């Protein structure tokens with residue numbers, strides 16, 4: 001868009017000018033629908049910043065109000081974007097969410113007042129800190145650059161700590177929003193980059209909602225719904241394995257449901273390391289499915305056996321709760337450390353899609369039959 005902008009018709013230029021507002025409206029509607037405060041905050045930050053740029057920054061930066069607007073927007077965007085990433089998502093209609101919106105509205109009012117009504121002396125005091133002193137052709141000031149860089153580093157650490165679709169989207173929408181600040185002299189740059197920023201959060205909002213519907217919360221694996229969707233798109237040439245944790249009921253009865261959940265998560269993370277092109281799904285309860293697209297039975301069995309062995313060789317640490325309750329305070333400290341370990345094993349039944357299978361359900365049935373055989377044979381084994 002930026003490359004061809006000069007040659008575009010005036011009506012197309014108008015569309016580009018209004019695009020950030022249009023995308024903001026769409027994102028806001030979806031954010032309310034998805035119940036996501038973080039998306040609404042991005043909409044508010046971007047909409048106000050874009051308005052500020054359009055309103056005050058279409059003139060040379062040495063005009064006092066332009067200088068002040070630029071100074072403030074360079075601090076407003078990074079600080080609010082990083083804060084948004086750091087505050088945990090807890091819905092768009094909670095008290096905390098409304099406080100956050102109000103905080104932004106107050107900031108927007110203060111900024112507008114500062115630009116229009118602050119005395120020249122007070123303005124120059126603020127500008128001494130943040131004024132746009134160009135560095136190497138960039139318009140952004142060194143202090144604004146320092147603030148943006150610090151906020152980007154914090155946002156990146158947050159992203160690395162919890163890389164979900166939404167945090168990835170929030171991070172890159174932040175990058176897209178601060179980018180034009182360094183190149184404000186280019187025509188239409190803010191329209192294009194604020195639009196990009198909105199599109200990124202819009203897309204990540206869709207991704208996050210999609211994952212919510214298709215991902216299993218406990219294990220982080222894709223769920224049964226996604227398995228059947230994937231299977232519907234495959235006609236032939238795949239191998240499918242059903243994986244079941246051995247004696248899991250006994251385990252649950254002995255150590256409790258919470259420890260059982262930990263075991264499920266551990267087995268899921270080990271299974272997810274399967275090689276050879278296997279994709280893992282939580283089928284339900286303590287059963288998992290591994291799908292090998294375009295692979296033969298022997299190929300799948302070899303990789304599944306490796307993963308079965310890996311699970312059997314990984315000791316699972318149990319915290320002894322009952323003893324902890326009886327123990328004295330000092331002893332309690334001791335007991336919070338893993339006390340004993342247990343061995344977890346899985347049995348695996350495998351089936352390859354053939355002409356005799358009319359549909360995916362029949363392949364699953366055959367893999368289930370093989371799984372029963374594995375249990376009969378004494379468990380901790382792969383049967384194909």
Ligand SMILES: Nc1nc2c(ncn2[C@@H]2O[C@H](COP(=O)(O)OP(=O)(O)OP(=O)(O)O)[C@@H](O)[C@H]2O)c(=O)[nH]1
Pocket residue numbers: 244245246247248249250252256257258259260261264284285286375379
């Ligand atoms: N903690 C926990 N337990 C679950 C979950 N889903 C299913 N279970 C338990 O998994 C157990 C399944 O046990 P069974 O199907 O009887 O079989 P098993 O004890 O694993 O024995 P074999 O399969 O014959 O080796 C039941 O006790 C369920 O309550 C879950 O999400 N969390």
